[in-house]
Amino acid sequence: MKWYFPQYLSQDLQLRRRLEEAINSGSPNDKFLWPIELVSEPSFGSFGYIMPLREPNYKGLVDLLYGKAPTNYRALATTGLQLADSFFELHAKGLCYRDISYGNVFFDPATGEVRICDNDNVSVDEKDEAIVAGTPRFMAPEIVRGEAMPSRQTDLYSLSVLLFYLFIVHHPLEGQKEADIRSLDGPAMNKIYGTEPVFIFDPGNTTNRPVEGYQENAIRYWPIFPLFLRDRFTEAFTKGIRDPHNRVAENRWRATMIRLRDSIIYCPHCRTENFYDIDALKASGGKPGNCWACQQELQIPFRIRIGDNVVMLNYNTQLFPHHVDGDKSYDFSKPIAEVTRNPQDPRIWGLKNCSGVKWAITTPDGSIKDVEPGRTVTLAIGTKVNFGKVEGEIRI
Numbered sequence: 402m403k404w405y406f407p408q409y410l411s412q413d414l415q416l417r418r419r420l421e422e423a424i425n426s427g428s429p430n431d432k433f434l435w436p437i438e439l440v441s442e443p444s445f446g447s448f449g450y451i452m453p454l455r456e457p458n459y460k461g462l463v464d465l466l467y468g469k470a471p472t473n474y475r476a477l478a479t480t481g482l483q484l485a486d487s488f489f490e491l492h493a494k495g496l497c498y499r500d501i502s503y504g505n506v507f508f509d510p511a512t513g514e515v516r517i518c519d520n521d522n523v524s525v526d527e528k529d530e531a532i533v534a535g536t537p538r539f540m541a542p543e544i545v546r547g548e549a550m551p552s553r554q555t556d557l558y559s560l561s562v563l564l565f566y567l568f569i570v571h572h573p574l575e576g577q578k579e580a581d582i583r584s585l586d587g588p589a590m591n592k593i594y595g596t597e598p599v600f601i602f603d604p605g606n607t608t609n610r611p612v613e614g615y616q617e618n619a620i621r622y623w624p625i626f627p628l629f630l631r632d633r634f635t636e637a638f639t640k641g642i643r644d645p646h647n648r649v650a651e652n653r654w655r656a657t658m659i660r661l662r663d664s665i666i667y668c669p670h671c672r673t674e675n676f677y678d679i680d681a682l683k684a685s686g687g688k689p690g691n692c693w694a695c696q697q698e699l700q701i702p703f704r705i706r707i708g709d710n711v712v713m714l715n716y717n718t719q720l721f722p723h724h725v726d727g728d729k730s731y732d733f734s735k736p737i738a739e740v741t742r743n744p745q746d747p748r749i750w751g752l753k754n755c756s757g758v759k760w761a762i763t764t765p766d767g768s769i770k771d772v773e774p775g776r777t778v779t780l781a782i783g784t785k786v787n788f789g790k791v792e793g794e795i796r797i
Contacts, residue, residue, distance in 0.1 A: 402440060402449050402450070402451050402452075403449050403450055403452065403521070404447065404448075404449035405447050405448065405449055406447065407445075407446045407447045410447060410448075415524075416521065417439070417448065419521065419523065419524050420436050420439060420450055420521060421439065422525075423435065423436045423520065423521075423523060424436050424437065424438065424439065424450075426494065429487065429490035429491040429493070429494055429496075430486075430487055430490045432483055432486075432487040432514075432515050432516060432517055433487065433491075433516075433517045433520055434452045434453050434455060434516055434517065434518045434520065435452060435453070435520050436450040436451070436452055436520060436521065437450070437451045437452055437453070438450065438451045439451075450521070452518075452520070455507055455516050455518065456509075456516075458509050458511070459507035459508060459509050459514075459516050460507060460508060460509075460510055461503070461504070461506070461507055462503035462504075462506045462507070462508060462563075462566070462567070463503055463504065465508070465510075465567075466503065466566065466570055470508075470510045471510060472508075472510035472511075472513070473674060474661075474665060474674045474676075475513070475662060475665055475674070476508075476509075476510060476511065476512055476513035477513060477567055477568060478513065478658050478659075478661045478662035478665075479512065479513025479514070479658075479662060479733065480508045480513040480514075480515055480567060481564050481567055481568075481654065481657075481658040481661070482513075482654075482655055482658035482659060482662065482731060483513065483514065483515045483731070484506065484515055484517075484560065484563065484564070484654075485560065485564075485651045485652075485654035485655045485658060486651070486655055486729075486731060487515065487517060488501070488556060488560055488651055489651035489652060489655065491523065492526070492553045492556065492651065495525055495526055496523050496524065496525060496526060497523070497524060497525075497526045497551055497552050497553045497555075497556050498520075498522060498523055498556050498559075499522045499523070499524060499533060499534075499535065499551035499555075499556070500519065500522045500533050500535050500536055500539075500551070500559075501535075501536075501539060501556055501559035501560055501562075501563055502535070502536035502538075502539040502559065502563065503563060503566055504519075504536060505517060505518055505519045506518075506563070512733070526552055526553050533551075534550070534551060535551060535555070535559065536559075537590060537594075538562070538572055538590075538594060539559045539562050539563065540555070540558075540559070540594065541554070541555035541558035541559065541645065542558075542594060542595045542596075542598050542642055543555070543645060544595075545590075545591055545594050545595030545596075546591070546595045546596060549645070554645040554646065554648060555645070557641070557648040557649065557650065557651070558637075558641060558642075558645070558648055560651070560654065561573075561634070561637035561638065561641060561648070561649055561654075564634075564654065565634055565637075565638075568622065568626060568630070569618065569619055569622045569623060569634075570618040570619075570622060571601075571611070571616060571618040571619040571622070573600055573601060573634065573637075573638045574593055574594060574598050574599065574600065574601065574609070574638070575593070575601065575611075575616065575619075576599070576601035576609035576610050576611045576612065576616065576619070577608065577609050577610055577611075577612055578592075578593055578597070578599065578608070578609045579593055579616075580612040580615055580616065598638075598642050600634075600635065600638035600639055600642070601616075601619055602619075602623060602631070602634070602635060603635070603638070603639055604635065604639075605639070624693070625675075625676070625693045626661075626676060627661070627664055627676045627677070627678035627679075627680070627681070628678055628680040628681065629657065629660060629661075629678075629680070630657060630661055633649060633653070633654070633657050636649055637649045655731075659710075659723070659731075660710070661676070663710065663711065663712040663713060664676045664677045664678070664711075664713060665677075665713060665715065666699065666701065666702060666713050666715060667715055667716075668692035668694065668695060668697065668699060669697075669699070669700050670692065670695050670697040671692060671694055671695040671697070673692055673693070673694035673695065675692055675693060675699055677701065677704070677711070677713050678690075679711075682701075689701050701713075701797065702714055702715055702797075703750070703780045703782075703795055703796070703797050704795070704796050704797065705720075705752075705786070705793045705794065705795050705796070706793060706794050706796060707724055707725065707788075707791055707792075707793040708791055710724065712724065714740050714750075714752070714780060714795070715740065716740060716742070716750075717740065718739065718740045719733075719736035719738065719739045719740075719755075720736060720737050720738035720739070720752075721733055721735070721736055721737060722735070722737060724737070725737060725788040725789065725790060725791050725793075726788075726789070726790050726791075727790075736755050737754075737755055737756040737788075738752050738753060738754060738755055738756065739752070739753050739755055740752060740753075740780075741753045741777055743777075743779075749779060749780075750779075750780045751777035751778055751779045751780055752777060752778050752780060752786070752795075753775070753776070753777045754772050754773065754774050754775060754776055754777070754778075755774070755775075756774060756788075757774055758774065758789055759771050759772065759773055759774065760772040760778070760786055760787060760788060760789075761786075761787040762778050762784060762785060762786050762787070763784070763785040763787075764781070764783075764784055765781055765782065765783035765784060772786075780795055781795060782795060782796060782797050783795065783796075
């Protein structure tokens with residue numbers, strides 16, 4: 402239960418109405434710790450609301466940033482996906498969150514599942530005068546400059562900042578300009594985040610690059626990720642800063658996070674997660690490059706192309722409904738396929754049919770075979786798998 406002090410209620414006269422509307426409309430999805438019921442005590446002159454209890458396995462994103470919640474990139478990509486999808490669902494109902502930040506999000510380090518709290522900030526998009534304009538460092542530049550109030554467009558900026566923190570563990574605007582400031586007071590923050598915002602990796606403006614020995618996270622983590630993720634961040638903090646209506650939308654972040662999750666490969670020497678980056682592969686003449694952690698040469702595993710998407714077939718890879726039938730629920734609890742090792746010959750790997758439908762495969766020699774549920778198709782270059790609605794081809 403969350404309870405409000407009477408003095409807070411005197412500042413936010415629309416709070417009860419917002420909560421009643423939220424309770425009546427229901428949660429956008431199960432990731433929100435959404436208001437369930439209002440509670441009041443007349444003698445206190447105040448009220449509060451009941452919301453679902455956060456499960457103990459969920460940690461704050463602040464814990465992640467301070468190294469107190471060890472996780473992996475597969476989980477983080479899932480977190481990014483669920484954040485983008487959840488705010489898409491919220492915005493689709495005509496609502497805006499108004500205060501997206503790492504203080505309002507919890508995640509399960511093992512799976513990446515998210516929980517979003519403090520939903521009493523939520524309001525109809527551009528309807529109410531906001532009591533909370535946002536959290537410093539997450540507010541869109543136009544809010545910092547006093548030119549706009551929270552809206553879906555400003556939510557999109559805050560979401561991009563949150564995702565940048567998730568992977569780069571740094572703020573996208575804190576580079577040389579921030580390092581040169583001795584006191585990060587109000588005027589200085591207005592300059593960095595509002596009147597003169599410059600992305601630290603802006604390809605057209607190098608004046609705000611991160612400083613070695615001071616902003617090491619940005620320097621260390623940025624090169625780890627594939628070009629398509631870096632390009633998306635660059636778009637978010639160049640075009641998206643200049644034009645609020647040209648920000649990266651939630652559906653594009655969803656697609657980027659799915660692709661990032663599917664791009665993971667493991668270093669054969671130290672087992673560290675790396676990423677399959679087709680752009681880097683082309684630039685290097687087909688050389689896979691070196692592991693970012695141990696600097697040993699990587700090896701590219703089998704992969705399967707399904708339509709326009711490529712999924713790396715690691716020892717622990719699973720395929721899910723969204724890979725083969727366009728399902729947008731992004732349910733990772735029921736895989737339709739998984740990579741397995743042949744029990745008679747551990748050198749041979751296959752793709753096991755975990756679905757309830759029969760597959761049809763075409764082998765490299767042109768033979769057509771059925772793969773019943775529970776059976777496995779051997780990973781071989783050129784094998785084509787018909788999943789029903791789409792066909793995938795195994796490559797290396």
